[in-house]
Structure formats: structure tokens, C-alpha cells
Amino acid sequence: MKNLLEINNVVKNYGDFRALNDVSIHIPKGSVYGLLGPNGAGKTSLIRIINQITMADSGSIILDGETLSPKHTADIGYLPEERGLYKSMKVGEQALYLAQLKGLSKAEAKKRLKYWFDKFDISAWWGKKIEELSKGMAQKVQFIVTVLHEPKLLIFDEPFSGFDPINAQLIAQEILQLRDKGATIIFSTHRMESVEEMCDEIALIDKSNKILDGKLNDIKRQFRTHTFQVGLNTLNPKEVEASLKQNFDVLPADFKLLGNELTLNVKLGKTNSANELLSFLTSRGEVQHFVELIPNANDIFIQAINKNN
Amino acid sequence: MSKLKLIIHREFIAKVRNKSFIMMTFLSPILLVGMGALVFFLMKKNDEKVKEIVYVDNSGLFTKDDFKDTKTIHYQDFTVLGIEETKNKVEEGDYYGALIIPKQDSLEVLANAIEFYSKDSPGMSVMNSLETKIERKLRNKKLNSFGIDLEKINASKIQSDIKMINFSGEESSKLINGLKIGVGLIAGYMLMMFVMIYGTSVMRSVIEEKTSRIVEIIVSSVKPFQLMLGKIIGNASAGLLQFLIWGILIFIITTVASSIFGIDMVEMQTAKLSAEQLEAAKQAAGMDKMQLIIQEILRLPILKMFVLFIFYFLGGYMLYSSMFAAVGAAVDNETDTQQFMLPIMLPLILGVYVGFATVMNDPHGSIAVLFSHIPFTSPIVMLMRVPFGVSWYELAISMTLLLVTFVFMVWLAAKIYRVGILMYGKKPTYSDLYKWLKYKG
Numbered sequence: 218m219k220n221l222l223e224i225n226n227v228v229k230n231y232g233d234f235r236a237l238n239d240v241s242i243h244i245p246k247g248s249v250y251g252l253l254g255p256n257g258a259g260k261t262s263l264i265r266i267i268n269q270i271t272m273a274d275s276g277s278i279i280l281d282g283e284t285l286s287p288k289h290t291a292d293i294g295y296l297p298e299e300r301g302l303y304k305s306m307k308v309g310e311q312a313l314y315l316a317q318l319k320g321l322s323k324a325e326a327k328k329r330l331k332y333w334f335d336k337f338d339i340s341a342w343w344g345k346k347i348e349e350l351s352k353g354m355a356q357k358v359q360f361i362v363t364v365l366h367e368p369k370l371l372i373f374d375e376p377f378s379g380f381d382p383i384n385a386q387l388i389a390q391e392i393l394q395l396r397d398k399g400a401t402i403i404f405s406t407h408r409m410e411s412v413e414e415m416c417d418e419i420a421l422i423d424k425s426n427k428i429l430d431g432k433l434n435d436i437k438r439q440f441r442t443h444t445f446q447v448g449l450n451t452l453n454p455k456e457v458e459a460s461l462k463q464n465f466d467v468l469p470a471d472f473k474l475l476g477n478e479l480t481l482n483v484k485l486g487k488t489n490s491a492n493e494l495l496s497f498l499t500s501r502g503e504v505q506h507f508v509e510l511i512p513n514a515n516d517i518f519i520q521a522i523n524k525n526n
Numbered sequence: 527m528s529k530l531k532l533i534i535h536r537e538f539i540a541k542v543r544n545k546s547f548i549m550m551t552f553l554s555p556i557l558l559v560g561m562g563a564l565v566f567f568l569m570k571k572n573d574e575k576v577k578e579i580v581y582v583d584n585s586g587l588f589t590k591d592d593f594k595d596t597k598t599i600h601y602q603d604f605t606v607l608g609i610e611e612t613k614n615k616v617e618e619g620d621y622y623g624a625l626i627i628p629k630q631d632s633l634e635v636l637a638n639a640i641e642f643y644s645k646d647s648p649g650m651s652v653m654n655s656l657e658t659k660i661e662r663k664l665r666n667k668k669l670n671s672f673g674i675d676l677e678k679i680n681a682s683k684i685q686s687d688i689k690m691i692n693f694s695g696e697e698s699s700k701l702i703n704g705l706k707i708g709v710g711l712i713a714g715y716m717l718m719m720f721v722m723i724y725g726t727s728v729m730r731s732v733i734e735e736k737t738s739r740i741v742e743i744i745v746s747s748v749k750p751f752q753l754m755l756g757k758i759i760g761n762a763s764a765g766l767l768q769f770l771i772w773g774i775l776i777f778i779i780t781t782v783a784s785s786i787f788g789i790d791m792v793e794m795q796t797a798k799l800s801a802e803q804l805e806a807a808k809q810a811a812g813m814d815k816m817q818l819i820i821q822e823i824l825r826l827p828i829l830k831m832f833v834l835f836i837f838y839f840l841g842g843y844m845l846y847s848s849m850f851a852a853v854g855a856a857v858d859n860e861t862d863t864q865q866f867m868l869p870i871m872l873p874l875i876l877g878v879y880v881g882f883a884t885v886m887n888d889p890h891g892s893i894a895v896l897f898s899h900i901p902f903t904s905p906i907v908m909l910m911r912v913p914f915g916v917s918w919y920e921l922a923i924s925m926t927l928l929l930v931t932f933v934f935m936v937w938l939a940a941k942i943y944r945v946g947i948l949m950y951g952k953k954p955t956y957s958d959l960y961k962w963l964k965y966k967g
Contacts (some may be wrong), residue, residue: 232961268746270948287749295746301739306540317532318747362743 220279221246221370221401223505229262229275236262236521237273238425246417249396250403251416251433253518260405264372267268267403268295273460281369290464294362298374298405302347302355309343312362318335318348319366321408333361337387345419359386364395371395372403377516388413395483409515421518423525433514442486446472448506449498457501464489471478481500528747530756537760542767551768555775559732577622580604582612584629585636599652615641623648625656631678633664640859644683645856666816668745707886710888710910713835715767717842717906718874724765724843725850725870728757732854732947741947750944762840808815827915836911837925842905845932855946856954877906889914899924901931938963 222244229237236261244250254260265271267278269290278285280292303311309330316326324341333341337357348356357381375391377385393415395401404416412419414432420430429436452458457479461467470480479502483494491509498504512520541547559891576865580602581593593601599622604612625642630636639661642648650903666676732754735741744753853866880903884894889911898908898916904924908916946954954962 231965265948270742270745270750271944290747291606293746295743296740297742297746299739299742301741301743303540303735305544306740315747316742318529318744327730450698 219246219395220244221281223277223279224267225277225279227263227278228271229266229271230261235251235425237266240422240425240427241276242400242420245394247258247312247414248417249402249404251412251419251514251515252403252422253279253301253412254406254417254422255522259425263372263402263422264295264405267370267372269292275496286327291366292369293374294319294363294366294368294371296359296371296373296376298378299361300356300379302359304348307343308345308350308358310346312365313346313356315362316365319368323359329365329367330361333365334452337361346413350519353381353384356380357384360391368400369517370401370403372405374405375407376404377406377408385443396433409513409518412514416514419514421521426525428525429517431520436517438513440517442510442512443483443491444457444508444510445483445491446470446475446506447481447483447493447498447504448478449492449502449504450476450478450483451502461497465494474506476505480506482510522523529811529920530752530759532755533748533756534760534763537757538763540731541727541764547764547768551771555772555779557634559779566800568845576600578602578620579622579625579652580612581625582607582609582629582843585629586628587628587636587667588627588663589863592659599655616643617645621791624654629662637661637664661663674711686920706889706913709831710885710889710913711882711910713831714878714906714910717839717879717909720765720769720844721843721874722871723846724761725924727765728761728847729850729854730860730938731757732851732943733857733860733863736855736858736947749941750947751758754848754851754940757851758844761847762843787880827913831912834921835909838928840910841925841928841932843903845901845928845935846874848932848936848939852942852946854957855943856949857946858950858953862953873900873902874906877903881907881910885910885914890916895920899927904928941965 220243221348222242222286224240224242224244226236226238228235240259240263242250242252242263246456248339252260252263260269266273267285269285269287280289298492306314312330312401313323313326316330329466331340334343339354339357342350342354342358347358350358352436360376363373364439372394376388376392380388391517392402392404404412406412418430419436423427443511458467461481461483468482468484470482472480475481485491485494495507497505498507543666575598577599579599581588582605583603585607586604590603592602595601604615604852607615610737612744614622615621623642626641628636628639628641628777630639637660642653642656686802735744748756849870853870856866857863877897880893880897884891884897885907892905894911897903898911898920900963905928908924910919941963942959945965946959952958
């Protein structure tokens, strides 16, 4: 798959502080790309460089085969983490203004706004001032002005903050639909469950360095510990546990099942396979539960950051 | 529409739709003219009340001719009633005061023995006029006693009015000098007011964008420099519109007010020019006050003044408002602006002070010349000097310096602005601002 955005060896300093240290990230066309990292890692610096709000000290950025230049602002839509609209300006006028700044003609902007306002059922707000709307309502308007000019690249910084679960779901669906229509999406968030749900690939930035990137599933495989959650109905749980320990790493269970089964986390050794574990268990009782523990984005995040420290 | 135009348009619309802007635009001229008219009306009313002054002349030196009634003071001779009776009458009756002239042999003694009794302390102008009358009378008496012929002294009086002509052949007079001072001061003062009102308005607009956090969205579409420039121009356009409306409204209201209330506005405005100057000029030209003033105004280098006014007005405004924009970008809220405001306000106020203090007395003196070249004060001081005629090379130097400084300052302000708009939290210090200047891109 061709890359829409290629960030190569980007360095950014603020005085003596290095905000980005030789960061390279390639974002495939038509993907949802998760940009993860703790607070202050350098995510916002990188996003601002992509948006040409600031410039990189060195390194190159290629958008759709061309070196990033001011004309590309029309190809990018950006929803910053800190949302904001002109409080005393009317919703419609404001949306038109922001759309025109992104290069849309007034007539075209009006047409598209009508579509989105109808879709979100907010046409009645057109003449209202932002200060009259609730936070969630203003967020919807903000989302619309971000995507209105149908950019190739959409950058969402914590897009779900401020939304109730229903509206967050609505926005998530819209984002996936935009991807299906061909847009590429950079998704910066702390909410790991939404990373699982939405992202195809991720990059993890910590302390100004990229410490991890790739397809989410590949990374999961990389972080796999070959540990299984086991639930067994047996008459002699103590004996089973003791003999398991001879061949496997056995850890206390961190999950609950419905009955009074013996519950354990069992880690395979280097020599044995999942099948060996399963056949041992079936010989000792009735297997109720047998699931591999796949690391989720949250585990990966915490592990990778801890390792980097 | 280009992005800059869009920004200017938005800033302009946002400004002129603002309720307080609309209120200011339409209320200020009404208040201004209203207050002026009120003061004038009260002054007139005050003067119209006739003061009754009685006098007892025991010296026998004064005659009825020495105490002629004027519009505001009427005199009555109470000599026959005697001093005590007169004092009683004044104390009980509706008189302004009693002038008691005792009998004295020597004029010198008499000059310091005259008394004025009144219920309230008398006004300065009344006392001055009484003293002048008495001094004149006593001096004439004294001259007479020396055997000097008064008629000859009166006949020997000559008034001189020096015509001032420079080498380019421009004539001037005291009247036109007064006008030049007036025009210069008004232009300089207007510039200062404009910079203060609309410069801070630029600053507030920057702070608003910062606190509402929309600025990050805007600068992802346009360059911060464009945003800053758009703000400066948009606010200036709104300001010029406001000034224009003020001008028109003041003209209309003045015209209407003077026709309704019969207040002579020309009289109001020319009241400051000395009556003597006016009288002399009037006699010389043989026309009435209004015609004379118009004629003198037309003799000023109006086109040159207008062009220079526009140049210094725009140059000064742009220079200062870019600094205001940088201050707005550096802080999170208006209360934090104070530490940065002083260095901006200082040269502005200095300009006006220097203008008032030096240009009036000596428009081509070294201080006036110096400050009309320093870019931060030159817009104000030079505007005040222009009506007096400033040589082209001085103008060229001053304008070039202003232009260079303006470009440099906008560049500097844009650097601070660009970094500042995305900085939140900490109140920046001057050394922070210096650091920001060194950030790349």
C-alpha cells in the first residue's frame, strides 16, 4: 500500500529542549493511524509540524508524493485537542468562514454544510452563537468544520473527549466512513479501547523518540507472552496446580469465571505448545475456559513506555 | 477571496457588529457635542446674570464715566448714602458688592486703601476689571499732575503686526500660527487616541482567539503572519469607519444643535484665539470671522498635510498595533498584559507631551526635530510639525526611519506572535520573549 504521508528523520527543538528526535513515521493511504504516547511525548509537536503551524528544524515530510508546502493546508483537516470556536460568532457564519479559509468557495461550503447539518440534525443551530450551545453541540460543529473540505489527511487529537458515549459512537462511525471513502486518518488519543476499535497501525512516541510502530496486529504478536487463561473443573485442584508447575509457568488468575473452577494464568515454556497444555488439562478434568491472553493496546503502551524508561 | 481578505473581513464584521462598538460609535459624538454645548450654555448663563455693583466715592476723583455699565456688570453710585448705609444695603439687598473709595490726599495711599465688600468672595475677573479701572484713572491723574497731555499719549499709540514670511514665500501671521498649532495638535492627538483604542482592540482580539483556542485551527489554514496582519488591518478599517461616522455625526449634531439652541459653534471653537488677534486680522482683511478662518485654512499646505497625515497615521498605527498583537499573543488574559503595556504606552505619551511642550513654542527646535525622527514618537511629533512646513529631506529621513522600523517591528512581533499564540499557562517574562525570537519556524 502506498503511503500518503512520509515523515522522515524529523527533528524539532524549542530552545534547548528537543521535542522531536529523529522521528520517522510512514502512514499508509486509507488507514487509521494511531499516534500514541504519554503527555509531553512530542505528539502535538509532530501534529503541528504536519499542519505547518510550526516547521521542523530538519527532516522531510512528503504528502502524497510532494514535499509538504503551504498549498497543502487545503488537503489537511485538523481537530486539535483543545477545541475552540469564536464564541460570539454565529454557527453558520463561523463554519463558512473556516471552510473558506480551507479554500472552499462560499457556495460549495454552503452546500456541504447543509448536508452535514442535516445529517447531524443540527440545522436549527445555524443562526445561533457558539456561546449558546452546549459543549457537546459545539464539538459536533467543530467536527463538521474539520472534515467539510474533504481533505486527504485528517488529524484528530482526542476526538472523543467531550462527547457522551452515544455521540462518541456517532463520531467514531463517521471517522471510519471517511476512511472507507478514501481519507487517511491520524488519530491521537489516550483512550486505548478506541485504538483497538479504530486503528490499523500505530506509532508510539515517548520522550521525543518514536519507540514503536507498525500494524497493530504485528505489534500485538511481538508483545505476545504465550500466556493462557485457564478454567478447569477438577476434584483435586491443588494436585493439578502442583503438577502444572512442573512444566509451565503458573501465575495466579486475574480474571473471574461463573463457577468455582480452578482458575489460573499459564505461560507456555519455550519447549511446549498450547496443545500440550490443553491435552494435560483435559486429562485432569473438564476444561471450562481456555483463551490466549492477547496483549491489548493498553498493555503494549504501558510495557513499551516502562521499557523505554 | 484570498485568505488575508477573509480574515480582514471577519475581523471587521466581528468588530462593527459588537454591541459596545455600535454604542460607542453613535453615543460618543452625542455625548461629546452634548457636553460641549452644556458647558458653553452654562458659561453663557453664568455670564448673562447681571452683577449689580455699588460704589461710594468719597475721594471725588471718579465720575459716572469711569463706571460704565457693561453687559454683565451694572454700577450704581451710592456715595450720597454714606459708607455704613451702603454696606447695610449690600448685605441685605441683592447686590454683588460695594466698592468703597475713601478720601485720601495722596494717590499712592488711595491706591491701596480702596475696599470691596461682598457677601461671597468676588470672582477674579470682576476684581481684575475693577482694579484696571482704578489703576487707569489714578495713572491719568498722576500724568496730569506731571503736566503731561493725555491726548498726546493716546495719539502716540501705534500697533505693529509683523508679517512672517519664509524663503519659499509663504506668509503667515499669528492667527495662522494659532491655526497651525491647532491642526497639528489635533492630528497628533487623534493619532495617539486611535493607536490606543484600536491597538488595544487588536490585542484583545488576539487574546480572545487564544483563550477560545480557535487560534490553532486558524493557523492550520493560514500563516500566523497573515492572521496578525488581517487583524491589524481589519481593526483599523473598523476604526476608520468609526472615526468617519464620528466626524459626520459631530458635524450634523453641531449644525442641528446650533440652529435649535442658537449656539454659535464658530464662536465656541474660536473662543480660544485671542480676541485681539482676531480683531487685527479682521480689520486687515476686512471680512468676517468665518471667512477669515476659512481663508487662512486654505493657505495651509493642505494636500501635503493630508498625504503626510495618512502616511504617519498608518505607519504609526501599524508600528504600534503589531506590538500590541505580540503582547496579546504572549499572554493568556488581559490582566497579564500590564507589564508589557508600559513600554508601548510610554513613547506614545512621550510623543504627545513633547509635541505639546516643544512644537507649540518652537516647531523647528532641536528637541522637536529629534523626536520627529525617532520612529516611536515621529508619527505624533512630525504630524504636529507638518503644518509649520518641514523640509523634504527631514521628512524623507523621518519617513524612511519609520518605514524601516515598522517593517522590522512587524517581523519581530510576528515571531513572538507565532510562538505566543500556542503557549498557554505560564506568564511569560521578557527573557521568554527573547527565547521565542530564536525559535525556528
